[in-house]
Amino acid sequence: MTENVEPEEAEAIQAALASTDAAEPAVVERDFSRPVRLSSEELEEVERSIASLVPDIERAMAETIGSVVPLELTSVAESSATDLFGEEETGPLTALRFEVHGQPAWVLWDNVAAVRTVESILGSHADIDEPRRMTPIEEEVLQSLLLPVAHSVLAAIGAEGGNVSVAQSNEALGSWEDAGECADPYRLHVAFGIEDSESPSVIDCYIPIDPPGRSAASEGPIELPAHLDRVTVEVSARIQGSEIPLEQLLQLEPGDVIPLDAKVGEPATLCVEGKPHAAGVLGTHQGLVALRIEHLIEEGEANHE
Structure with missing residues (x-):
């Protein structure tokens, strides 16, 4: 990685990755305007x-x-x-x-x-x-x-x-x-x-x-106290990374491209304030990368993540 990747080369890499992803099974996107309650x-x-x-x-x-x-x-x-x-x-x-x-x-x-x-x-x-x-x-x-x-x-x-x-x-x-x-x-x-x-x-x-x-859920969500209405929490997705030799890592320069080992349809973890909260699969929603929740991670299960 002694030379930067030109914009054209970066686009070519992205196009190659996109063509590979196209062969993967499509992820059915959830329309959040419609209720979906069954696994x-x-x-x-x-x-x-x-x-x-x-x-x-x-x-x-x-x-x-x-x-x-x-x-x-x-x-x-x-x-x-x-x-x-x-x-x-x-x-x-x-x-x-x-x-x-x-x-x-x-x-x-x-x-x-x-x-x-x-x-x-x-x-x-x-x-x-x-x-x-x-x-x-x-x-x-x-x-x-x-x-x-x-x-x-x-x-x-x-x-x-x-x-x-x-x-x-x-x-x-x-x-x-x-x-x-x-x-x-x-x-x-x-x-x-x-x-x-x-x-x-x-x-x-x-x-x-x-x-x-789900009978308890049918009664509606628990109402938060008014002073907590505007509290926000950090939500992130933990996806698969890529392994590169230390020598190449030390030679990274602006413009270098590192493809991540994460594709549409593969598993990922939803983290709330840095702690695993749910497991799902990667997909897209309205042109953005999205995570479809498969199941919630219990506290005991999270300790083994």
Whole structure:
């Protein structure tokens, strides 16, 4: 390192590192405007529980339809209900609305597919291509089809529902804010695909849940005394470094470039006032280097860091 690295050379080094990083698995960035409360392990466990109940849902729906319609669990993810339903009517809906933990929950089915299925059950074989409202009798059939879906998802997460009704409009669906002061937009989104050759469709469930071991957190954060509101703490990230020979270290000059052994997707430690506080992985957020928290480090664990 007897010579400084020219700006062009530094850019070339950075470009080479960027091309190497591009081959690494992308880190899914968290949108902090949306609630994310389950760890990846908890989410996988919920998905396994729901998947194990798919055959039960198929059998329950077959009792009404008269034949088994293949059902596939296509997605289990956390979501926010803040922008789930608009205020303007989007046409006739076919959905169930019920309550879980005092919060509204929904199971929605594509209108055309739902109407076509219900009409077939009632003996009609008309070709339905446009959404339409259901009659009271058709609503009862729809409820008998969607209730097993709701019950199975609730059973998988250890919850119970009540106050069930059929919703065919945005007004009937309501909003997450209907829960009043305790309203919480957090929802578990579970999607099922119906493999019907004539009318493949999707059933979407939006269920409020209490994550395991998080009941205390649901009561809200602890309020700090007013005089501590503006207290700030130093937060830093400890990443992997690079080893260089002592001879080269002693010859460092302004302009030299030392690539750090840290890539997107690799582990890093969050330190508060110099002490390890959480473990996570490196990523990016809105163009900045960011650390996605994986788990908090307990005091005893920190002593072994």
